[in-house]
Amino acid sequence: MVDNNSSFERHNIISLNKAQQLIQDFKEQGKKVGLCHGAFDLLHPGHVKHFESASRLCDILFVSLTSDEFVKQRKGEHRPIFNQNHRAYFVASLNDVDYVFISDFKTSSELIRFLKPNYYIKGPDYRNKQTKGIVSEREAIKSVGGRILYTNDPKFSTSEIIDKIKTIHRQKVLVLLDRDGTIIEKSDFLGRSPDWKKKVILKRNVVDLLHYINSRFDATYVVISNQAGVAWDYFDSDRVKEVNSYIDSLLKQEGIEIKDWKFSPYVDKQYAISKGINLFNPKYVRVKTDRKPSTEMVKTSLEDMGKRMTNFDVCLVIGDSEDDKLLAENLSCRFLDANKDYLKLKRGIDDIQ
Numbered sequence: 001m002v003d004n005n006s007s008f009e010r011h012n013i014i015s016l017n018k019a020q021q022l023i024q025d026f027k028e029q030g031k032k033v034g035l036c037h038g039a040f041d042l043l044h045p046g047h048v049k050h051f052e053s054a055s056r057l058c059d060i061l062f063v064s065l066t067s068d069e070f071v072k073q074r075k076g077e078h079r080p081i082f083n084q085n086h087r088a089y090f091v092a093s094l095n096d097v098d099y100v101f102i103s104d105f106k107t108s109s110e111l112i113r114f115l116k117p118n119y120y121i122k123g124p125d126y127r128n129k130q131t132k133g134i135v136s137e138r139e140a141i142k143s144v145g146g147r148i149l150y151t152n153d154p155k156f157s158t159s160e161i162i163d164k165i166k167t168i169h170r171q172k173v174l175v176l177l178d179r180d181g182t183i184i185e186k187s188d189f190l191g192r193s194p195d196w197k198k199k200v201i202l203k204r205n206v207v208d209l210l211h212y213i214n215s216r217f218d219a220t221y222v223v224i225s226n227q228a229g230v231a232w233d234y235f236d237s238d239r240v241k242e243v244n245s246y247i248d249s250l251l252k253q254e255g256i257e258i259k260d261w262k263f264s265p266y267v268d269k270q271y272a273i274s275k276g277i278n279l280f281n282p283k284y285v286r287v288k289t290d291r292k293p294s295t296e297m298v299k300t301s302l303e304d305m306g307k308r309m310t311n312f313d314v315c316l317v318i319g320d321s322e323d324d325k326l327l328a329e330n331l332s333c334r335f336l337d338a339n340k341d342y343l344k345l346k347r348g349i350d351d352i353q
Contacts, residue, residue: 008085008086008088008089009089010092010093012099013089013092013099013100014100015101016101016104019062019115022099023115023116023117032058033058033060033061033117033118034057034058034117034118034121034149035062035117035119035120035121036050036061036121037064037111039065039071039074039075039158040063040087040090040091041071041081041087041158042082043087044161046123046155046157047091047156049151049154050153051063051091053151053152053153054096054121054151055096057121058119060099061097061099062100062115062117063100064102064103064108065088066103067084067104068083068084070106081162084102107136108120108133108137108140109133109136109137109140112146113140116145118146118147120140120141120146120147121148122148122149123150123151124153124155125155126150170216171216171218171314171352172217172218172219172220172311172312172313172314173213173220173312173313173314174222174314174315174316175210175222175316175318176222176224176315176327176328176331176333177222177223177224178223178224178225178292178321178324178338179223179225179244179247179263181203181319181321181339182203182338183206183251184201184202184203186320187200189232190243191229191234191242191243192229196243200246200250202250202254203338207251207254207256208342209342209345211254211255211256214256216349217352220259220305220312221257221258221259222260222261222262223244223258223262223263224262224292224297225292226263227265228265230265230266230281230284231265233281248261259305260301260304262297263297264289264290264291264292265284266286266289266291267284267285268289268291269287292324293323293324293325293327293329293330298327298331314334315333315334316333316335316336317333317336318338319338320337334348336349
């Protein structure tokens with residue numbers, strides 16, 4: 001996230017010390033100064049209504065924001081959603097708020113004693129609370145000759161809003177990936193040479209695309225590849241599994257989980273005859289195979305996962321060959337060409353509704 005602080009400045013966002021001076025000046029002028037304090041993260045209607053009501057209880061309304069450091073201490077590492085500069089900008093943009101500043105104090109009680117406002121204004125849910133924090137705040141405002149006031153607005157909870165957002169349906173996407181030339185850079189018959197690991201290079205545009213898909217969807221990744229090197233007798237199926245396992249470990253380091261790996265070691269008999277059938281291991285030469293663009297490997301994978309195509313909202317095939325494109329057609333899935341750059345691939349994802 002880009003955070004150019006200079007882009008989030010307003011004339012009414014001030015320093016803590018400036019706030020203290022202004023409050024003193026306004027009080028000397030006979031004006032009643034109100035103070036609201038909180039994290040005010042993920043600004044919502046409850047916050048706006050609270051400030052609107054608070055402004056009616058005083059002449060000048062100051063709002064102090066809990067600093068990022070203390071929000072994190074109280075709410076956990078995942079909070080705040082927006083940093084203190086963004087939060088200050090949101091609040092300062094509201095018509096009912098006169099001044100906004102970031103509090104460097106650990107507790108609001110310390111802040112109240114430092115600023116000495118006429119009123120400390122809280123929401124109605126605090127009216128009858130006797131927690132340590134609110135009791136301390138009542139004592140603090142009383143000690144500086146002020147009063148605690150309560151608004152009468154409906155309560156909204158930022159934490160509850162965040163929890164609700166988490167439950168919103170994310171589209172379930174089945175992503176069928178080719179291996180060579182798609183997940184990794186093209187290498188003919190990978191696994192044939194003893195130093196095959198040196199030839200395994202993740203294809204950056206596709207890996208970045210998978211990260212983007214993860215950010216938008218509930219994605220299930222399955223690798224579907226043709227491995228004719230087994231039929232050619234360049235290596236056996238165990239070597240294919242070893243290569244797949246190694247690539248899987250690299251993807252896991254990237255935070256990408258592959259649900260299933262399927263490969264076909266076969267070649268079509270007609271193809272073998274055209275090349276010289278004696279060159280192939282007869283065990284892997286068949287009249288009918290499960291090679292792409294056949295959908296058989298996909299069907300097997302779905303059965304192994306206990307899934308059906310109808311369990312997914314969207315199906316994608318990402319590959320680099322005509323076989324991959326035809327597989328997508330046979331499955332009525334969308335095809336994305338792994339040879340395209342990341343931005344073009346991303347646009348293909350952005351089109352998904």
